[in-house]
Every structure is written in structure tokens, then in C-alpha cells.
Amino acid sequence: xxxxxxxxxxxxxxxxxxxxxxxxxxxxxxxxxxxxxxxxxxxxxxxxxxxxxxxxxxxxxxxxxxxxxxxxxxxxxxxxxxxxxxxxxxxxxxxxxxxxxxxxxxxxxxxxxxxxxxxxxxxxxxxxxxxxxxxxxxxxxxxxxxxxxxxxxxxxxxxxxxxxxxxxxxxxxxxxxxxxxxxxxxxxxxxxxxxxxxxxxxxxxxxxxxxxxxxxxxxxxxxxxxxxxxxxxxxxxxxxxxxxxxxxxxxxxxxxxxxxxxxxxxxxxxxxxxxxxxxxxxxxxxxxxxxxxxxxxxxxxxxxxxxxxxxxxxxxxxxxxxxxxxxxxxxxxxxxxxxxxxxxxxxxxxxxxxxxxxxxxxxxxxxxxxxxxxxxxxxxxxxxxxxxxxxxxxxxxxxxxxxxxxxxxxxxxxxxxxxxxxxxxxxxxxxxxxxxxxxxxxxxxxxxxxxxxxxxxxxxxxxxxxxxxxxxxxxxxxxxxxxxxxxxxxxxxxxxxxxxxxxxxxxxxxxxxxx
Amino acid sequence: xxxxxxxxxxxxxxxxxxxxxxxxxxxxxxxxxxxxxxxxxxxxxxxxxxxxxxxxxxxxxxxxxxxxxxxxxxxxxxxxxxxxxxxxxxxxxxxxxx
Numbered sequence: 001x002x003x004x005x006x007x008x009x010x011x012x013x014x015x016x017x018x019x020x021x022x023x024x025x026x027x028x029x030x031x032x033x034x035x036x037x038x039x040x041x042x043x044x045x046x047x048x049x050x051x052x053x054x055x056x057x058x059x060x061x062x063x064x065x066x067x068x069x070x071x072x073x074x075x076x077x078x079x080x081x082x083x084x085x086x087x088x089x090x091x092x093x094x095x096x097x098x099x100x101x102x103x104x105x106x107x108x109x110x111x112x113x114x115x116x117x118x119x120x121x122x123x124x125x126x127x128x129x130x131x132x133x134x135x136x137x138x139x140x141x142x143x144x145x146x147x148x149x150x151x152x153x154x155x156x157x158x159x160x161x162x163x164x165x166x167x168x169x170x171x172x173x174x175x176x177x178x179x180x181x182x183x184x185x186x187x188x189x190x191x192x193x194x195x196x197x198x199x200x201x202x203x204x205x206x207x208x209x210x211x212x213x214x215x216x217x218x219x220x221x222x223x224x225x226x227x228x229x230x231x232x233x234x235x236x237x238x239x240x241x242x243x244x245x246x247x248x249x250x251x252x253x254x255x256x257x258x259x260x261x262x263x264x265x266x267x268x269x270x271x272x273x274x275x276x277x278x279x280x281x282x283x284x285x286x287x288x289x290x291x292x293x294x295x296x297x298x299x300x301x302x303x304x305x306x307x308x309x310x311x312x313x314x315x316x317x318x319x320x321x322x323x324x325x326x327x328x329x330x331x332x333x334x335x336x337x338x339x340x341x342x343x344x345x346x347x348x349x350x351x352x353x354x355x356x357x358x359x360x361x362x363x364x365x366x367x368x369x370x371x372x373x374x375x376x377x378x379x380x381x382x383x384x385x386x387x388x389x390x391x392x393x394x395x396x397x398x399x400x401x402x403x404x405x406x407x408x409x410x411x412x413x414x415x416x417x418x419x420x421x422x423x424x425x426x427x428x429x430x431x432x433x434x435x436x437x438x439x440x441x442x443x444x445x446x447x448x449x450x451x452x453x454x455x456x457x458x459x460x461x462x463x464x465x466x467x468x469x470x471x472x473x474x475x476x477x478x479x480x481x482x483x484x485x486x487x488x489x490x491x492x493x494x495x496x497x498x499x500x501x502x503x504x505x506x507x508x509x510x511x512x513x514x515x
Numbered sequence: 516x517x518x519x520x521x522x523x524x525x526x527x528x529x530x531x532x533x534x535x536x537x538x539x540x541x542x543x544x545x546x547x548x549x550x551x552x553x554x555x556x557x558x559x560x561x562x563x564x565x566x567x568x569x570x571x572x573x574x575x576x577x578x579x580x581x582x583x584x585x586x587x588x589x590x591x592x593x594x595x596x597x598x599x600x601x602x603x604x605x606x607x608x609x610x611x612x613x
Contacts, residue, residue, distance in 0.1 A: 450571020
């Protein structure tokens with residue numbers, strides 16, 4: 001294995017700056033890795049599309065600027081030349097964007113998402129687009145219309161979802177950085193089950209312009225990486241106010257990398273860490289609980305004050321989420337009607353009206369989970385049920401926020417397992433939607449309240465990664481990076497290196513790679 | 516709260532512009548029944564005195580000067596259209612029989 005691909009983004013960026021590695025070498029090393037492990041029947045299949053030509057061109061441009069030196073080289077972004085993978089829910093010019101759906105197969109966005117504009121301006125070569133559950137609806141990436149992504153720790157298991165492609169790409173050393181989106185846990189839960197780091201920023205902290213909307217009051221773009229510092233660096237790059245997103249926060253991006261550096265000292269003296277009583281115990285794997293308890297002991301040994309907090313209304317969070325999210329889904333996905341874009345399908349019989357064309361188009365273009373959520377949302381919003389379902393769910397949202405408010409009066413950050421279970425076998429929950437939904441029980445409350453969350457690797461159970469989640473009050477994303485980096489440092493001291501180093505070597509799955 | 520029936524699902528599918536076969540309707544009715552049953556406790560969780568939250572953070576409407584910014588050209592807007600003619604999106608009949 002080429003050692004370049006094992007580097008963190010921060011370390012690779014340092015080598016690019018001191019000239020010991022070129023961006024062209026870095027991009028080529030990752031393309032070679034993708035060609036070796038991503039394709040074929042037993043490949044990771046993290047990528048839906050590769051953007052090799054453009055990535056190499058951007059790399060060559062960065063290398064030329066660095067070689068020339070002077071003001072332009074000085075002005076390069078610290079991450080310039082470091083390759084990145086993009087979740088295929090985020091629109092990109094020059095590359096197809098599918099959202100994991102047949103409906104958008106072959107669709108070429110006429111514009112870039114704001115985060116993509118920022119990545120282009122900073123000159124990070126984009127390796128390609130990563131797999132996801134269709135329109136980001138799922139916890140296993142099995143709802144993608146374009147095949148499963150495999151977990152690099154065990155190729156017969158799920159990589160989490162919806163952003164299983166981005167998490168698996170980073171875990172398999174196919175990219176040092178990736179972008180994800182998190183509506184109910186789609187960055188954090190894949191991060192947990194692949195032994196990587198993922199952050200859901202404060203709602204509005206990163207522009208959503210150009211992220212295909214699933215549930216607009218919950219969606220948030222965020223970083224997917226192998227280290228806490230790398231997430232902080234990427235978060236600082238993509239964060240900030242955007243006039244094109246009316247929900248975007250009009251404040252400077254907090255100092256996140258500095259917070260990660262502070263945390264990496266391993267000292268948490270005076271930091272109050274709240275353990276959420278309702279997010280542990282019953283329903284959580286014994287191995288997950290054991291790794292969580294060990295992490296608490298480490299945090300205590302680092303000087304943190306561990307307090308127990310109670311969030312009694314969390315028992316209604318999953319229910320409220322599965323009313324609010326589908327309601328917004330049913331509205332957001334109404335635009336996919338086969339008129340302005342998308343693959344139009346004509347009815348095979350009967351009158352050929354636009355309504356029937358829409359019905360046939362949506363029926364053929366959407367998979368089962370998307371249809372399920374559209375119907376559920378239409379139900380929750382329909383006359384006679386609106387107050388009982390959607391209205392009640394919005395009240396629960398208030399109660400969840402109050403629970404967090406009370407908890408943050410006692411603690412600076414909150415902590416819980418990220419996922420109640422480790423990666424499960426492919427196919428094992430496909431016939432039981434409710435069991436699939438329960439994977440997000442610990443991540444959903446943060447989306448309902450708009451607060452930020454991070455997952456960091458917490459060790460192994462049954463040889464599979466366990467994630468530890470930290471949550472902070474809105475706008476206090478920096479606290480996540482301090483606490484996350486501290487736990488990362490304490491655990492890596494114990495393990496003798498990053499958890500990902502314990503992942504099994506991937507065999508070469510294909511000589512051809514992906515299309 | 517009444518259980519969700521096959522007729523309910525058929526009606527909802529029609530509202531949502533989703534053509535569904537008998538088999539699909541049958542399967543969806545069963546699955547939705549399980550899901551609705553699992554989440555219905557939400558309707559009893561909060562009292563009348565609890566205000567609803569539609570949005571995670573307090574926001575006010577954002578205004579700007581009415582200045583033309585960057586927009587898509589007609590060609591760009593029509594680039595992905597399943598059917599277009601004379602610079603417009605082309606669709607089948609809007610009304611039955613016309």
C-alpha cells in the first residue's frame with residue numbers, strides 16, 4: 001500500500017507544503033487505491049462516479065503554483081491539493097449527481113453547491129461522487145439504486161447510511177476527506193460503524209445550497225474524515241454564511257482547528273461531560289456499552305467532570321422525527337415530477353395526461369423506502385391527522401430542545417454511544433423498516449434541536465468499530481472538537497495508534513476499478 | 516386513532532402522484548401500520564401549553580435588495596428536460612381528452 005494514502009489530511013497537506021509529496025502523486029495514489037479495492041463483486045463500492053481527469057488537472061495546477069512560488073503559492077488554502085470525495089447528494093457541475101436514485105440517473109447539475117464552490121476555490125481535487133441511500137433515506141446505504149457499499153472492516157456488513165459511501169471511502173483509504181449530509185445521523189452513524197470521524201455542524205453552520213433537500217429543517221452538510229483535526233479543517237473550509245441559504249448563520253465560523261489542537265493535549269480539566277441517561281442501556285449492544293463506559297473512565301482520568309443528565313422526552317424523539325422528516329420529504333420530493341428534469345416514464349395504458357405521466361415517472365423512479373416516506377408524510381400532513389401527528393411532533397421538538405437546554409445547564413458537552421449497534425450484515429434489516437429506523441435513535445435528537453454532534457472511534461466490539469458521540473449547544477461546535485480530539489488522543493495512546501490501523505487489509509477486488 | 520387501511524394508502528398514493536400496484540399497496544399498508552403504531556405515542560407526549568417548533572434555531576425573514584444576480588441561461592435550464600420545444604418544457608396533455 002502506498003504510504004501517501006495512510007496520511008491524515010493535515011499531514012498530507014504539510015507534505016504538500018514542504019514539497020516532499022506533490023498533489024499529483026497524492027491524487028494518483030488515491031485513484032490507484034480506488035482502482036484496487038472499490039470495483040468488482042467484492043469491492044467496497046464507495047464511489048458511483050470517478051472524476052479522475054478533473055482531479056488530476058486541479059492537482060497539476062496546485063503543483064505548478066507551488067513550484068512557481070511567490071504570492072500565489074503563499075495564498076493557497078492550507079488544504080490545497082488534498083483530494084476529497086463528495087456524497088452524491090451534493091450537486092456538482094461536470095459530474096453527474098444521482099442522489100442514489102434511478103430518477104436522476106445521468107442528471108447533470110447546471111450549478112455547483114456552495115460547498116463545492118468553496119472546495120473549488122481552495123483547490124481540493126475532487127475524486128468523485130460517493131454512494132448513499134436513495135435521497136439520503138436509510139441507515140445502511142442498501143437503499144441506493146446503484147448497489148450496496150461494503151464496510152471495509154467486514155465486506156459482508158453495512159457501512160451505515162445514508163452516507164455509507166463517504167464513510168467507507170475514508171475508512172478504506174480511498175480518500176482522506178469526504179463530504180456528507182446528516183438529517184438524522186447520516187454522517188455520524190456511518191462514521192461510528194466504519195471507525196471514522198464525522199461531524200454534523202450546528203444547523204445553518206454550513207450552507208445547504210446545492211444539497212438535494214430531504215428534510216429542510218433537519219438537513220446539514222458536514223465533514224467525514226479519519227481524524228478530529230481533519231474534520232475541523234474541512235469544517236472551517238465549508239462553513240460560513242451564504243446569502244443563497246436563508247437558514248445559514250450570519251456569524252463567523254468558530255475556531256475549530258484550534259479547539260481540536262487544544263483537545264489533543266489530552267487535558268479536559270474543568271470540562272463538564274454530561275452522560276445522557278436515556279441514550280444507553282436497553283437496546284444498546286453490550287460491547288457498545290462497554291466501550292462507552294471505558295471512554296467515560298478515560299475522560300474522567302483526563303480531568304473531565306462526569307455528570308449524569310436526564311432527557312426524558314427523548315423517548316418520543318424517534319417518533320417525532322418519523323413524522324416531521326417524512327412530512328418535509330413528501331413536500332420536498334414533489335418537485336421530482338419528470339417535467340423539468342429526471343427520467344420521464346410514460347404510462348403503458350390509459351389516458352396520457354401529465355398527472356398520469358407524473359404517477360408513472362415517480363413510481364418507476366423512486367425505490368420502496370422513498371415511497372414509504374412520501375406516503376407516511378402525506379398521511380401525517382393530511383386533513384384530520386395534521387394536529388395529531390405533525391402538530392404533536394412539532395411540540396415534541398420543543399420538549400426535546402428544553403431537555404437539551406436543561407442538560408447543557410449542567411454540562412458543557414453531552415456524550416452517548418453514536419449507534420446502539422455495530423455494523424450489521426447486509427440484508428439483515430431490509431425487510432423490517434422499523435428496525436432500520438432504530439439505528440438512528442441516538443443521533444436524531446441533535447437534528448431535531450439543531451445542535452452539533454461528532455462521532456469519534458471508541459474501540460471495537462466483535463472486531464467491529466464502536467462510535468462515541470459528543471453533542472454541544474448550538475453555535476458551540478468548537479466544544480465538540482476539543483472533547484473529540486481529547487478522547488481520540490487518550491484512546492490512541494492506549495491503542496498505540498489510530499483504530500483504523502486495526503482494520504483488516506483489503507484484498508485487490510478488481511483490476512479495472514469502477515466506471 | 517384508526518388503523519391505516521389499504522384504501523387510505525391508495526388515496527395517499529394518488530395524492531402523492533405515486534402509481535402503485537395491488538401488491539405494493541398491500542405491502543405498504545402492512546409496513547405503515549407497524550410504523551404508525553410505533554410512533555403514535557407522540558400525539559400524547561405534549562400538552563396544549565407546549566408551543567410547536569417548526570425550525571431548530573430562531574430565524575427572522577431574510578431580505579435583500581432586488582438586484583438581478585447570476586441566473587441559469589435558458590439552455591442550462593432546459594439541459595436536463597425530458598422533453599423541450601421552442602425554449603420551453605414540453606409535457607403531455609394537462610387535461611384528459613384534450
